[in-house]
Amino acid sequence: MAFHSDFPVTLLGAGPVYPGDIKEILNIAPGLVAADGGAATALEAGRVPDLVIGDFDSLPHSTGESLPKDRLLHVTEQDSTDFEKCLSRITAPLILALGFTGARIDHELAVYSALARHVTARCIVIGSDDIVFRVPRRLSLGLAPGDRVSLFPMGPVRGRSEGLRWPIDGIDFAPGGRIGTSNAATGPVQLEFEGDAMLAIIPRAELAAAMAGLSAAPRGVRAR
Known part of the structure; x- marks a missing residue:
């Protein structure tokens, strides 16, 4: 099971993000995939994710129960982060990743490591002031x-x-x-x-x- 879109996709994490940022990025990239606990952030902003991907260790039970089961993709393996699980299961021209900066530094570094490894994914990580992406050849x-x-x-x-x-x-x-x-x-x-x-x-x-x-x-x- 994967998420396919012919248009840019918003990937929402559980890190700090303003609701206005979610609206801004969704206007550019209308598909919405949440990485694990990012689903709660989406619901708080009034949006239901098209798909939630992760090992669900940070997904609140109430959030999981409120979402349709066909929108939950539980990936149990622990050899990759939730961000990486999402990158490998989204097919889209571009992925705009929001909510992956500004919290735990180890998590943020893992995101940048994944960007460098997944050479077929075109992903831009959006922070409060900067954006980060892997440079193609x-x-x-x-x-x-x-x-x-x-x-x-x-x-x-x-x-x-x-x-x-x-x-x-x-x-x-x-x-x-x-x-x-x-x-x-x-x-x-x-x-x-x-x-x-x-x-x-x-x-x-x-x-x-x-x-x-x-x-x-x-x-x-x-x-x-």
């Missing part, structure tokens, strides 16, 4: 001069750039070595990478630019 971003562009490697990776104040050509990036935070655009940005391990962090105000860039980029061929 080639990506164009319609940014304005001065827009912050931070690059954080989740593994060894090399690439090249156009439109960055400090070009990345020839740099060996690694989590315990060289990282690329606090760079800035000089205009539209072009990125190319030899691997799938780079995350981009840009202002939330540039969500539309990220969605357009990811929608146009070539897709990965495998999930690790």
Whole structure:
């Protein structure tokens, strides 16, 4: 059982989120999938999830009882997080993930690890100020001069750039070595990478630019 949509999908977690944010993102990505306890957040905002995916260790009993059984996908294995369970079971052009930042740091780091591993999923994690997504092998971003562009490697990776104040050509990036935070655009940005391990962090105000860039980029061929 999985969730399929021809349109972008909102993935809602149980982390801090304002009801207004849920309405804003659902206007962009109308399908709603909740990760485990995110179902309670959805109901509090007046929305019934199309599907709830998780091991249900954080799903309130009353919430589970109030939802139709065919909207509950119980995944019992404990080798992946609820976020990862959702990524591997949603088929959509884009996933906009809300409610996965601003709470437990270990949970948030696990989310970014999953982004780097699932190369076939196009997912943007939305925080209060920033958005985070895995950079495909080639990506164009319609940014304005001065827009912050931070690059954080989740593994060894090399690439090249156009439109960055400090070009990345020839740099060996690694989590315990060289990282690329606090760079800035000089205009539209072009990125190319030899691997799938780079995350981009840009202002939330540039969500539309990220969605357009990811929608146009070539897709990965495998999930690790």
